[in-house]
């Protein structure tokens with residue numbers, strides 16, 4: 523039931539939105555989301571957007587992983 | 601694919617970084633360690649990416665009670681079926697549920713016999729159906745954890761807003777932290793660390809596990825669903841176990857916050873209140889279910905239709921109960937692949953696309969490991 527694929531909000535109409543899921547357009551409800559904006563990436567579950575994805579946090583996680591990789595193995599490009 | 605989409609998904613599939621994480625896991629898994637994931641989507645992702653085969657043999661990944669359809673008790677399935685047999689009712693449900701066998705029959709079989717059972721994608725579709733069919737009462741079967749419950753609560757509030765009198769929900773929802781405590785209390789369960797469910801945590805937030813963590817002091821890491829997310833969470837768990845320093849950690853901060861989705865939690869709390877619930881495999885767990893609040897009783901199918909169901913034993917020979925607590929794996933069930941297949945399932949763990957038996961059936965040979 524969980525769609526783990528990030529979906530992009532392409533249009534907002536009232537409490538509903540059109541989202542793009544890997545190239546396919548679908549409808550989703552925004553009733554469970556605070557201040558959603560066009561362009562936001564969201565997690566969608568059972569027809570509802572349940573969270574906005576945080577780009578800053580994603581970058582920080584990746585930076586951490588790259589740092590650890592670089593420290594562990596100098597051959598691995600960071 | 602633009603930059604953001606890459607950042608949220610493809611970047612977390614980088615094979616070089618995955619190799620590094622695997623080496624780190626291997627270095628730290630110096631003794632046998634048992635980790636449990638409590639999310640059907642994790643179970644599927646772990647199989648799909650072939651992660652079990654990549655991990656050192658010291659490490660055992662167990663699938664816990666993370667598939668909502670699988671933990672739904674036979675008694676609840678029988679109640680769903682009894683509802684579908686009423687002339688005045690249309691049952692609306694997510695698809696996975698219809699093939700789950702009850703004591704005598706399934707929703708699918710009842711539907712073939714003439715019961716009106718509709719598969720919907722969202723609880724809002726069921727509200728829409730109720731609008732179109734004023735001659736019937738539409739009963740939505742509420743099965744799911746904290747990820748799903750707010751969507752169903754939102755549908756109840758929408759029905760109230762529309763003044764719809766012919767929509768209600770049969771709530772069999774369950775909540776995850778309560779189940780974790782029940783698992784720890786079960787002597788058959790031996791776990792060194794929990795991979796906590798990503799999307800349940802999106803709603804409830806990291807802090808919702810704080811009491812459980814403080815009570816048991818067991819390593820707990822919330823993980824996402826891409827290969828790097830899962831490997832990172834496993835690496836964090838193995839590091840905690842190795843060093844003997846359990847912590848409650850967030851390995852999925854791009855989606856999970858300390859307090860979760862507050863709007864969704866408020867909607868959930870407006871419609872539901874905690875109640876006792878029976879879990880397949882775990883039995884009754886106090887405070888682990890969600891009942892519709894008394895003031896919204898007209899949206900509560902359990903109140904509207906007094907369905908009496910008799911307690912029945914689980915399907916004969918089915919080991920789902922033990923599989924859901926990680927005490928057995930599907931190949932250890934004598935019916936696995938023989939009498940029980942996805943085409944003709946005996947238990948719910950073989951029916952649901954998130955079920956452990958279904959996952960093993962689909963991927964076990966391909967991965968060559970258990």
Ligand code: SF4
Pocket residue numbers: 917918919920923930933934935936937940941945946947948949950951957
């Ligand atoms: S293989 Fe079938 S019978 Fe055995 S535990 Fe799984 S669902 Fe039950």
